[in-house]
Amino acid sequence: MTDDRTGYDVIVLGAGIAGLTAALSAVEHGLSVVLLEKTSAVGGSSVMSGGFFAFSGTDEQRAQGVGDSANAFLADLREVGAYRNDPALLRQYLDNQRDTYRWLKGHGARFPVIEISSGQSFARSHHTPIRTLISELADRFTAAGGTLLLEHRATELVRDEHGRVGAVIAETPLGPARFAARRGVVIASGGFSRSEELLSVFAPEQLAAIPYGGLGNTGDGFRMAWRLGAGMADMSAVCGTYGSHPDTGIEFHELLTAYYLGAIIVNNAGRRFVDESISYKSLGAACLAQPEGLGFQVFDAVVRARSHPGVPLNDIDMLEEIGHVYRAGTLEELADLAGIDPAGLVSTVERYNSAIAGGDPDDQGRSALVNGVGELVPVAEPPFYAYPAKTLMTTTYCGVTIDPYGRVLDVDGEVIPGLSAIGEVTGGFHGAAYMTGTSLGKGAVFGRIVAARLAAEDPAA
Numbered sequence: 001m002t003d004d005r006t007g008y009d010v011i012v013l014g015a016g017i018a019g020l021t022a023a024l025s026a027v028e029h030g031l032s033v034v035l036l037e038k039t040s041a042v043g044g045s046s047v048m049s050g051g052f053f054a055f056s057g058t059d060e061q062r063a064q065g066v067g068d069s070a071n072a073f074l075a076d077l078r079e080v081g082a083y084r085n086d087p088a089l090l091r092q093y094l095d096n097q098r099d100t101y102r103w104l105k106g107h108g109a110r111f112p113v114i115e116i117s118s119g120q121s122f123a124r125s126h127h128t129p130i131r132t133l134i135s136e137l138a139d140r141f142t143a144a145g146g147t148l149l150l151e152h153r154a155t156e157l158v159r160d161e162h163g164r165v166g167a168v169i170a171e172t173p174l175g176p177a178r179f180a181a182r183r184g185v186v187i188a189s190g191g192f193s194r195s196e197e198l199l200s201v202f203a204p205e206q207l208a209a210i211p212y213g214g215l216g217n218t219g220d221g222f223r224m225a226w227r228l229g230a231g232m233a234d235m236s237a238v239c240g241t242y243g244s245h246p247d248t249g250i251e252f253h254e255l256l257t258a259y260y261l262g263a264i265i266v267n268n269a270g271r272r273f274v275d276e277s278i279s280y281k282s283l284g285a286a287c288l289a290q291p292e293g294l295g296f297q298v299f300d301a302v303v304r305a306r307s308h309p310g311v312p313l314n315d316i317d318m319l320e321e322i323g324h325v326y327r328a329g330t331l332e333e334l335a336d337l338a339g340i341d342p343a344g345l346v347s348t349v350e351r352y353n354s355a356i357a358g359g360d361p362d363d364q365g366r367s368a369l370v371n372g373v374g375e376l377v378p379v380a381e382p383p384f385y386a387y388p389a390k391t392l393m394t395t396t397y398c399g400v401t402i403d404p405y406g407r408v409l410d411v412d413g414e415v416i417p418g419l420s421a422i423g424e425v426t427g428g429f430h431g432a433a434y435m436t437g438t439s440l441g442k443g444a445v446f447g448r449i450v451a452a453r454l455a456a457e458d459p460a461a
């Protein structure tokens with residue numbers, strides 16, 4: 001029935017940051033690796049991402065005088081995750097992040113920009129041009145002897161007579177094939193942001209968000225592991241990210257976080273509805289509940305001047321150039337242009353400015369720009385700007401349970417022999433919400449950990 005392919009040590013499913021890191025590291029450890037990718041290109045959601053990796057204690061932080069530490073990082077991760085994340089996974093990340101940061105720098109990453117972003121109390125988001133990094137990892141993998149097979153969609157995990165996962169059935173351009181591996185199978189197939197079916201089961205309210213993420217991210221790996229009895233974590237925390245123009249397309253990642261620079265967010269009645277300094281995932285949930293699922297980022301010339309051209313999330317210049325930002329000399333004119341109720345906007349801005357001036361408490365309890373850091377600025381200096389934005393279903397950040405070495409655990413917490421999982425398909429790391437940079441970060445960190453473990457394990461055991 002199937003073409004049989006044997007002789008591999010490891011099969012990796014999915015060529016995003018997690019799969020490429022694991023595959024390349026495994027080859028560097030001397031293993032024979034086949035990397036199966038469902039679509040016709042490598043990259044998945046990783047290549048569409050903002051390219052931010054969360055690390056602490058780096059050369060870039062030191063050079064810019066950022067006094068971050070692993071302890072502060074851990075405290076932020078726990079807080080953002082509402083203490084529902086698995087401390088053992090977080091500790092493993094923190095213990096391995098610096099080696100991974102160096103490994104990435106040695107494999108094509110460079111981090112000229114660091115930013116403070118969602119969930120961070122220090123500038124910890126290290127930005128690298130992500131396309132360059134992804135193609136560098138893929139090139140190095142094949143150059144080192146790894147086998148990369150595009151348009152190979154894994155459909156089934158196969159257990160041997162001892163219950164160990166040692167093979168995969170895949171759909172290939174030449175028909176079904178069976179791949180076998182001595183040391184095991186690593187699922188790195190990403191999340192299910194593109195699966196209407198899984199979203200309707202786990203997060204139906206998110207179906208109103210703009211669908212996004214890698215086109216192959218329909219939860220295949222999650223379902224295959226589920227079929228074998230894998231446990232699940234963080235399934236109730238699925239949430240889109242707030243901040244994308246309603247016309248956002250697959251071609252490029254358009255997302256603005258002007259609210260972390262000082263903008264307010266109002267609905268089309270001109271009313272604020274949330275503390276703008278919280279995680280953009282929580283903002284995503286709040287925005288879905290607004291009329292038309294729409295929230296306008298409203299700001300003035302002072303915030304406009306904080307634009308960071310070329311840096312995703314903060315590039316107001318680019319968004320203005322493509323005509324997605326409204327601009328006017330007065331708030332009333334701005335409201336008319338953008339389709340916001342003028343009287344509502346004017347009174348909201350008055351109340352907001354008065355709270356900053358020390359008059360009344362802020363309507364939404366906002367006291368900082370982002371995550372307790374940064375001084376608020378009034379919306380006062382013309383011209384005024386409005387960026388209409390919705391919630392973008394980029395990622396799911398939940399999935400199969402793993403131990404700190406990336407071994408998949410079943411519903412009873414027992415290891416499923418031979419099966420590993422890394423990256424967005426895994427649950428337990430983020431808990432209730434996500435901190436910027438920790439998904440690319442965890443893909444790379446746990447990718448390397450899994451590769452090192454598989455290399456050290458006795459395949460006969």
Ligand SMILES: Cc1cc2nc3c(=O)[nH]c(=O)nc-3n(C[C@H](O)[C@H](O)[C@H](O)COP(=O)(O)OP(=O)(O)OC[C@H]3O[C@@H](n4cnc5c(N)ncnc54)[C@H](O)[C@@H]3O)c2cc1C
Nearest residue numbers: 014016018038044045046050052154190216423424439440
């Ligand atoms: C717009 C956007 C911006 C983001 N910005 C950031 C950021 O700046 N920092 C950050 O940390 N995170 C960010 N994220 C999240 C982050 O990019 C992802 O969570 C992360 O890249 C997931 O990596 P991964 O390797 O697990 O999955 P992916 O990169 O999605 O790769 C999974 C791969 O598996 C393939 N696949 C799926 N099913 C199968 C199958 N059955 N067989 C074989 N292959 C299969 C897919 O086609 C895909 O290529 C962003 C996400 C988006 C969409």
